[in-house]
Amino acid sequence: MKSNRRYIITAIMVVLIAAFLTGFRLPYYIYQPGSADALNPVVSVEGGYDSEGDMHLVTVRGGQATPIQYLLAMVRPFHQIYPLEEIRPEGISESEYFHAQLQMMESSQEAAKVVAYEAADKQIEITYKGVYVMGLLEGMPANDKLEPGDRIIKVDDTKVEKSQDLIEYVEGKEAGDKVQLTLQRGGKEMTKEVALAQFPEQPEKLGVGISLVTDRDVEVDPETNFSSGEIGGPSAGLMFSLEIYDQLTEEDLTKGYQVAGTGSISYEGEIGRIGGIDKKVVAAHEDGCDIFFAPNEGGKDNSNYEEAKAAAEKIETSMKIVPVDNFEDALNYLEELDGKA
Numbered sequence: 001m002k003s004n005r006r007y008i009i010t011a012i013m014v015v016l017i018a019a020f021l022t023g024f025r026l027p028y029y030i031y032q033p034g035s036a037d038a039l040n041p042v043v044s045v046e047g048g049y050d051s052e053g054d055m056h057l058v059t060v061r062g063g064q065a066t067p068i069q070y071l072l073a074m075v076r077p078f079h080q081i082y083p084l085e086e087i088r089p090e091g092i093s094e095s096e097y098f099h100a101q102l103q104m105m106e107s108s109q110e111a112a113k114v115v116a117y118e119a120a121d122k123q124i125e126i127t128y129k130g131v132y133v134m135g136l137l138e139g140m141p142a143n144d145k146l147e148p149g150d151r152i153i154k155v156d157d158t159k160v161e162k163s164q165d166l167i168e169y170v171e172g173k174e175a176g177d178k179v180q181l182t183l184q185r186g187g188k189e190m191t192k193e194v195a196l197a198q199f200p201e202q203p204e205k206l207g208v209g210i211s212l213v214t215d216r217d218v219e220v221d222p223e224t225n226f227s228s229g230e231i232g233g234p235s236a237g238l239m240f241s242l243e244i245y246d247q248l249t250e251e252d253l254t255k256g257y258q259v260a261g262t263g264s265i266s267y268e269g270e271i272g273r274i275g276g277i278d279k280k281v282v283a284a285h286e287d288g289c290d291i292f293f294a295p296n297e298g299g300k301d302n303s304n305y306e307e308a309k310a311a312a313e314k315i316e317t318s319m320k321i322v323p324v325d326n327f328e329d330a331l332n333y334l335e336e337l338d339g340k341a
Helices: 002-024 067-075 094-119 163-170 236-250 277-286 305-317 328-337
Strands: 028-038 044-045 054-064 080-083 123-135 151-155 178-185 188-195 196-197 202-209 210-221 225-227 258-261 293-296 320-324
Touching: 028 067, 028 188, 028 277, 044 202, 044 293, 067 080, 094 123, 094 196, 094 210, 094 328, 123 163, 151 163, 163 178, 163 202, 196 320, 225 293, 236 258, 236 293, 236 328, 277 293, 293 305, 305 320, 320 328
Parallel strands: 054 258, 258 293, 293 320
Antiparallel strands: 028 054, 028 080, 044 225, 123 151, 123 210, 151 178, 178 188, 196 202
16 A cells, blocks of 8 residues: 555656756747748749749747756757747746847838838839837936837937938937937827937947837838748748749749748848757758758858858768858849759
8 A cells, every 4th residue: 555655656757857957937938949840831922923942931940948858958069049938038028029020020020021122123112101119228317218119200300210210310420419209109199309329239330229120111012921830030022032032933943952041131132140949950950951041140250150050060971051141242243054964
């Protein structure tokens, strides 16, 4: 009888320990290589051309760590552990964080569409609807004067239609100079005087300490549709633009290759730095990609390209790592490439 009770207690303890190791969530976040998925099922241009090869969207898999995942990540290559607050700020729920990631994905898709249609000389019409405050930087002048959701209409007497209008306006000014921001909040128009200051981590950069989003309507012909599901973030911008361009133009841009890459993209076609590029190189290699585009960041030290090249050397892949600063760099590389034998 005592023996049976001991077995039962032992079994319960084993179940509880297993549940803890696999189910309890630690205050850490783990990033690891994800996948390199062909974009044909994700991006569809109406009447678009087919290609022999594929463009690939490369992902990093991430999630809050369980104890067993934490222990495994400590010994596995290309697994990275972060304190949860570095990934998801305190007070932001997982659903809010996820929603923000999806919004960034939508913005990257729109920017990619603009870049690709303009490069392919296809019909595109952009209507600007205003500039909105997305966030405020603590310690900067705007922090106690503006609010997320404010729509900025003018800076001094200059009309603001897109984020770049405000950025360019303050470029010639000095720290301590003040600007009058005319804005709409809750249906009311008001004016706020805000000083300019250097950004703490970028002293060469001047501003009031706000992150902006331009509200715009983009109409194109032919239509392009996206079905990216629950993939979030801005880092697929470059590959979206290449896939759209490839479907819009008769020439096969892939030349039969499996083309991967990463990097955010601006409406002007500039490619921006992203996180986790070493993990994306691993994912692209494991899925058999031939080419990988990496943000060059103007050739600066520790650029995404340098990180990607180091990861490629570490895993001894034959995949070609190509540095790119803008959409034209990637487009020219593929156009000059010989077809795959």
